[in-house]
Ligand SMILES: Nc1nc2c(ncn2[C@@H]2O[C@H](COP(=O)(O)OP(=O)(O)OP(=O)(O)O)[C@@H](O)[C@H]2O)c(=O)[nH]1
């Protein structure tokens with residue numbers, strides 16, 4: 001444990017040892033015959049070190065080797081940005097390749113990780129804009145102030161942060177603890193390598209719970225609401241991601257697009273208790289040829305032909321034929337749902353049910369999609385599917 | 395190793411249910427480990443707001459594993475789960491070096507709990523696969539595990555997402571389950 005300071009015990013051992021060295025030198029200069037004692041001191045220090053590094057109460061030292069035991073050493077500096085100030089730094093695709101990444105003590109900087117990672121921690125950063133490509137595990141922000149963070153990840157966690165704007169695509173429920181003045185929005189981004197990186201990280205653009213934030217320390221305890229964060233649902237707000245000094249970034253020619261147009265992540269306005277945009281419709285689209293392209297083209301068509309309807313939330317979830325039959329009360333889609341996960345789209349707006357139903361009968365979607373017949377059944381389908389998703393995540 | 399296989403390896407049938415308690419800081423990998431043991435999908439694990447429990451039954455007795463959320467705010471509730479614990483499993487994110495002190499502090503408090511007195515403890519040095527992970531012996535040293543004298547303990551390096559090393563930890567648990575008459 002390098003950076004947390006030695007325990008008191010350990011510290012005093014070291015000091016004593018040094019004292020011993022001085023004493024021994026003194027003794028040695030007086031009586032040459034006393035020399036062997038230095039060896040005794042060395043051996044006991046080594047024994048002491050071994051004792052402190054023991055792996056079990058029975059004293060057994062495990063000699064077993066694991067896949068990580070003989071891993072080729074990496075340069076930690078290749079997978080971290082520490083003490084960066086007033087800079088724009090970029091990791092291009094292929095340079096991180098699923099490693100863990102650490103961003104620490106950075107100020108007023110732009111940091112872009114255009115690659116997939118395993119886990120990411122962002123610690124003690126101030127005034128930074130940070131983009132983190134698909135993260136297979138969790139991204140954890142601690143002690144960050146005035147930062148904009150854009151990230152795609154399995155988990156999103158913050159603790160002890162102030163005024164952070166989080167543009168995210170998160171596969172599970174984002175959580176905050178002792179965090180104030182946070183803003184959450186649906187991440188909009190695209191670049192050529194993103195799709196493959198999402199696959200490597202095991203993430204889906206449709207599985208986005210950005211608005212389903214849980215606050216462990218709400219400042220209105222008991223009322224069930226939190227004033228520590230705000231959900232930003234409108235499209236315009238997401239276009240401005242608040243990156244530092246856009247001029248500098250412009251020079252870099254990022255080859256990444258943070259505009260809603262062409263975003264790989266479908267824009268959703270998010271679930272909110274208070275806002276309803278009209279009638280609710282539930283659209284289920286099945287996996288075809290191992291891909292969710294059909295769902296993608298459904299969303300695209302809706303966007304261009306029915307811009308008045310709002311996409312509230314999207315999910316991608318593996319459903320067993322049995323569960324699907326229970327939820328839809330028909331086993332007509334057993335074959336389709338065995339092909340892979342189902343994309344669930346929650347649309348709201350005037351005549352949403354009719355509009356979605358009509359589009360779903362177009363030849364390309366006809367046999368590969370289901371739209372709930374009524375608003376009521378849409379609600380119950382959406383509820384059952386989110387219960388199912390939640391159950392799988394715990 | 396799934397939980398059932400684990401149960402079958404027990405030499406003699408205990409006369410009551412076995413209770414394992416999974417604790418550790420938030421983000422340590424407890425739920426991932428629990429789900430992996432239950433051979434469930436671990437690619438979409440949500441941070442725990444309360445607790446999860448998995449039970450398996452075999453040869454007339456039950457093994458219950460309790461996984462309690464590790465968020466700082468909810469750690470005061472850990473004590474509600476101490477009673478009748480047979481084995482404490484403490485999970486550490488080996489790659490989060492900045493929180494070694496915090497996790498060491500929490501572990502220290504657990505070791506002082508009367509209700510957990512003498513309960514064997516297995517420490518999982520989890521996330522060994524990560525680039526910045528500290529090796530188990532370094533963590534053992536930092537946690538000063540060698541100063542524990544009132545119970546059996548072991549630290550086991552592992553990776554909850556792949557399951558590697560988890561089985562070796564459970565083998566130790568098997569050997570150290572308290573004997574009951
Ligand atoms: N690389 C890697 N990631 C892991 C490992 N174990 C867990 N993770 C990841 O770490 C994150 C946290 O895991 P969880 O299982 O939610 O942690 P937890 O201890 O249950 O956290 P709380 O519920 O908040 O107490 C997830 O994104 C996991 O995918 C591991 O061994 N290796």
Ligand SMILES: [Mg+2]
Pocket residue numbers: 424425426440441442461462463464
């Ligand atoms: Mg958990």
